[in-house]
Amino acid sequence: MTENAGSDSFVDLLINGVKVRAESHMTIVEAAWAGGVPRVTGVGCLEGMCGSCRILLRRGSAVSVALACETFAEDGIEALFLPAPSAARHQYELTDFKDGWDIQARFQEIFPEAERCRHCHGCVQSCPKGIKVEEGVALAAAGRFREAGEAFIECVMCELCDNACPEQIAPAHVGLFSRRITAFFHLRPPNLIHRLEELRQEPFSATDEKESS
Amino acid sequence: MKRGLSLQAALAAYRADSEPAPPPELIDPDALLTAYHPDYLRDGIATLAVGPNTDAHCPRELADLLQAEAYIDEVDLAGVEVTDTDVLVIGGGGAGCAAALAAAERGARVLLATKMRLGDSNTVMAEGGIQAAIEPDDSVQQHLQDTLRAGHHAGDPALVAALVGDGPEVIRWLIRQGMQFDQTASGDLHTRRAGGISAPRIVHCRDYTGLEMMRVLREAVTQHRGIEVWSQAPAVELLSNESGRKCVGAVLGSLDGQKLRIVRARSVILATGGIGRLHLHGFPTSNHLGATGDGLVLAYRMGAKLCDLDSFQYHPTGLVNPPYLSGKLVTEGVRAAGALLLNAEGRRFIDELQPRDVVSAAIIRECREGRGIHPETGGVGVWLDTARLERGQPGLIEQQFPKLLARSRIAGIDPRRDPVLVYPTLHYQNGGAVIDVDGATTVAGLYAAGEVAGGIHGHNRIMGNALLEIISFGRRAGFAAALAEHDRGPKKVTLEHVNQARRALTLAGLPLTRRAPQMLPAYTAPGKDIWKA
Ligand SMILES: Cc1cc2nc3c(=O)[nH]c(=O)nc-3n(C[C@H](O)[C@H](O)[C@H](O)COP(=O)(O)OP(=O)(O)OC[C@H]3O[C@@H](n4cnc5c(N)ncnc54)[C@H](O)[C@@H]3O)c2cc1C
Ligand code: SF4
Ligand code: SF4
Numbered sequence: 001m002t003e004n005a006g007s008d009s010f011v012d013l014l015i016n017g018v019k020v021r022a023e024s025h026m027t028i029v030e031a032a033w034a035g036g037v038p039r040v041t042g043v044g045c046l047e048g049m050c051g052s053c054r055i056l057l058r059r060g061s062a063v064s065v066a067l068a069c070e071t072f073a074e075d076g077i078e079a080l081f082l083p084a085p086s087a088a089r090h091q092y093e094l095t096d097f098k099d100g101w102d103i104q105a106r107f108q109e110i111f112p113e114a115e116r117c118r119h120c121h122g123c124v125q126s127c128p129k130g131i132k133v134e135e136g137v138a139l140a141a142a143g144r145f146r147e148a149g150e151a152f153i154e155c156v157m158c159e160l161c162d163n164a165c166p167e168q169i170a171p172a173h174v175g176l177f178s179r180r181i182t183a184f185f186h187l188r189p190p191n192l193i194h195r196l197e198e199l200r201q202e203p204f205s206a207t208d209e210k211e212s213s
Numbered sequence: 214m215k216r217g218l219s220l221q222a223a224l225a226a227y228r229a230d231s232e233p234a235p236p237p238e239l240i241d242p243d244a245l246l247t248a249y250h251p252d253y254l255r256d257g258i259a260t261l262a263v264g265p266n267t268d269a270h271c272p273r274e275l276a277d278l279l280q281a282e283a284y285i286d287e288v289d290l291a292g293v294e295v296t297d298t299d300v301l302v303i304g305g306g307g308a309g310c311a312a313a314l315a316a317a318e319r320g321a322r323v324l325l326a327t328k329m330r331l332g333d334s335n336t337v338m339a340e341g342g343i344q345a346a347i348e349p350d351d352s353v354q355q356h357l358q359d360t361l362r363a364g365h366h367a368g369d370p371a372l373v374a375a376l377v378g379d380g381p382e383v384i385r386w387l388i389r390q391g392m393q394f395d396q397t398a399s400g401d402l403h404t405r406r407a408g409g410i411s412a413p414r415i416v417h418c419r420d421y422t423g424l425e426m427m428r429v430l431r432e433a434v435t436q437h438r439g440i441e442v443w444s445q446a447p448a449v450e451l452l453s454n455e456s457g458r459k460c461v462g463a464v465l466g467s468l469d470g471q472k473l474r475i476v477r478a479r480s481v482i483l484a485t486g487g488i489g490r491l492h493l494h495g496f497p498t499s500n501h502l503g504a505t506g507d508g509l510v511l512a513y514r515m516g517a518k519l520c521d522l523d524s525f526q527y528h529p530t531g532l533v534n535p536p537y538l539s540g541k542l543v544t545e546g547v548r549a550a551g552a553l554l555l556n557a558e559g560r561r562f563i564d565e566l567q568p569r570d571v572v573s574a575a576i577i578r579e580c581r582e583g584r585g586i587h588p589e590t591g592g593v594g595v596w597l598d599t600a601r602l603e604r605g606q607p608g609l610i611e612q613q614f615p616k617l618l619a620r621s622r623i624a625g626i627d628p629r630r631d632p633v634l635v636y637p638t639l640h641y642q643n644g645g646a647v648i649d650v651d652g653a654t655t656v657a658g659l660y661a662a663g664e665v666a667g668g669i670h671g672h673n674r675i676m677g678n679a680l681l682e683i684i685s686f687g688r689r690a691g692f693a694a695a696l697a698e699h700d701r702g703p704k705k706v707t708l709e710h711v712n713q714a715r716r717a718l719t720l721a722g723l724p725l726t727r728r729a730p731q732m733l734p735a736y737t738a739p740g741k742d743i744w745k746a
Contacts, residue, residue: 025537046501046541050332094433129619149393154421154616176429180390182393189347190399191348192401206378
């Protein structure tokens with residue numbers, strides 16, 4: 001196990017405009033708490049899975065986005081907690097899909113912008129999870145939903161890529177659509193189906209509530 | 214506690230190619246539990262003096278909240294905006310989303326109010342998977358027996374029968390919502406074993422099962438035309454009818470201001486999750502920031518009976534360092550795949566796949582008796598030998614546990630090269646609000662589903678049953694709440710139950726200074742709380 005914590009050197013940074021002195025092994029979330037920064041409400045799981053603690057980071061003239069629970073305090077940087085993403089504009093319910101043959105046509109209706117990707121890499125550069133967002137969008141636009149969805153397996157739905165996209169493609173939702181549609185139409189596991197059929201013929205009833213063995 | 218080895222010394226002594234002998238046979242698990250499991254720490258236990266569970270024991274941190282005063286009073290409700298709905302769901306994790314979708318399926322108008330962003334929850338972090346008896350050499354009956362046995366036969370057999378019977382259908386429902394699961398080459402769902410279960414039964418999506426479930430359910434809920442979602446709208450109090458005995462709605466606050474809103478509903482479903490952030494007995498936790506037991510407090514004040522409040526799950530393998538990840542989980546799947554637990558002397562001390570309470574107690578014993586490993590950053594732990602696992606099955610960690618790797622990378626740790634230091638972490642609330650098979654609590658109009666509810670897991674939960682429970686019982690509660698009879702006549706909403714609870718506190722001589730629910734843990738600089746009523 002590598003030690004990277006434990007040193008108690010201090011760093012000075014700015015969080016939501018508030019000057020904060022923090023220990024260098026602290027994350028931006030911990031630093032915000034320690035510094036008493038008010039109104040930091042977008043913090044959830046503290047392990048990079050819920051995608052809520054979105055921040056804008058300024059290091060000198062370089063600006064980037066990140067998740068605050070996975071970003072460490074550094075001297076001289078500025079962090080700004082971003083508001084939660086606004087509601088998605090794309091409306092669909094899977095149960096409205098009658099047939100797997102017209103998925104691509106429906107996809108184009110729901111996400112008409114997906115074909116207009118201008119390969120600016122904005123989404124890729126903003127993704128804190130290193131997801132090949134742009135490739136994923138291209139795969140979905142080409143109707144290759146299984147592969148597209150696979151690209152988004154580690155997506156935490158922080159929607160930072162959606163914010164970055166100049167074409168308003170909503171790449172995160174394209175990815176999620178691709179995953180969902182794949183499961184909805186193609187996941188038909190024999191072992192599950194067999195057990196469901198057995199239970200349909202003979203519903204489970206726990207007659208013997210004591211342990212039989 | 215006797216001091217063991219320093220981290221450096223233990224690392225220097227560690228050999229990934231050593232061949233540790235099998236662990237000593239565990240002769241008396243009950244004695245091990247009584248001596249070392251945190252549930253048996255007498256000092257931190259209080260006896261409840263008011264409410265439906267008077268005389269029951271529970272950890273002091275929880276008792277303080279169950280016996281606290283409400284934030285609001287009738288005067289606070291004057292002029293507050295009122296919204297009407299059929300079903301109010303409180304909590305936006307897996308149970309809340311499943312309940313909302315089920316109620317909407319039955320045609321109810323649904324309002325889902327949640328404390329943080331929809332999906333900020335324990336659900337999103339679940340790694341290992343979800344149980345369903347689907348393999349040919351498995352059966353629903355076996356699932357029933359495993360669950361009851363692991364819970365030390367304290368679970369309610371009727372609830373457990375409902376849970377396990379729903380298993381296969383729950384997986385089908387999740388697939389219909391668009392959730393993916395790992396498959397074998399022949400297209401079957403891939404199943405894993407885990408501690409305390411008699412057949413491979415855990416289906417999963419890599420080690421991202423909860424993430425996959427939560428993003429799919431969040432999308433299903435937000436896309437559903439019949440469900441309205443209010444984020445950052447924590448429930449501050451429930452509302453009762455004039456007798457104080459029936460739940461008729463809730464008062465919602467907001468995280469970023471002082472605004473209150475009243476919601477009147479035919480039925481209310483509590484799906485607020487667990488209590489990890491109360492740090493019972495000072496333990497670190499695997500839970501998300503909002504896991505402060507709010508639902509228990511709200512339900513109890515309204516007179517709902519709770520159960521097994523003295524039983525919590527401490528997951529054996531919480532991370533010890535780096536400090537910012539302290540208490541965060543390494544999934545049990547890693548042990549199920551064959552990783553060993555080793556003490557500072559490099560010895561095995563427990564069969565790694567014993568039930569979680571037993572393994573946790575054994576780790577605490579090793580550390581207390583001077584066979585633990587102490588990093589400079591504080592804390593103590595034992596090795597989870599991921600490096601040996603990787604050596605035996607190269608590539609396995611990357612393939613099956615990408616989340617473990619991704620998180621370690623950021624922390625500067627490589628579990629493929631070095632073992633990982635672990636110690637038990639407060640993980641799960643085994644008990645909760647007493648419910649029936651429809652998720653109905655003992656208070657009319659009030660339902661509970663998910664971790665906030667009790668009665669299923671007895672005194673110990675096996676991996677994968679919580680994710681099953683939140684969908685199975687989330688949907689049961691959603692259906693029942695949507696179909697519930699509703700009162701005719703004027704809808705009067707009161708805080709009569711709060712008045713009654715206050716009288717009881719005064720009669721018992723308890724102070725009215727403390728207020729609950731807690732909403733968020735007090736991690737901030739003094740006087741700068743994130744949440745303040
Ligand atoms: C790290 C980790 C790994 C796990 N792994 C597994 C696993 O592999 N398999 C398994 O079966 N189980 C696992 N569990 C357990 C399982 O994930 C949880 O028990 C389950 O997801 C709880 O779901 P829930 O919907 O009841 O609660 P949660 O998912 O926690 O959701 C509760 C919701 O209620 C909201 N809330 C809280 N208070 C209020 C309030 N006052 N007002 C409004 N909203 C409120 C919260 O913000 C949250 O959105 C794991 C748990 C953790 C923490
Ligand atoms: S793909 Fe988009 S939403 Fe998903 S993690 Fe990356 S930036 Fe966040
Ligand atoms: S940000 Fe949008 S336009 Fe740019 S590469 Fe990504 S998907 Fe294409």
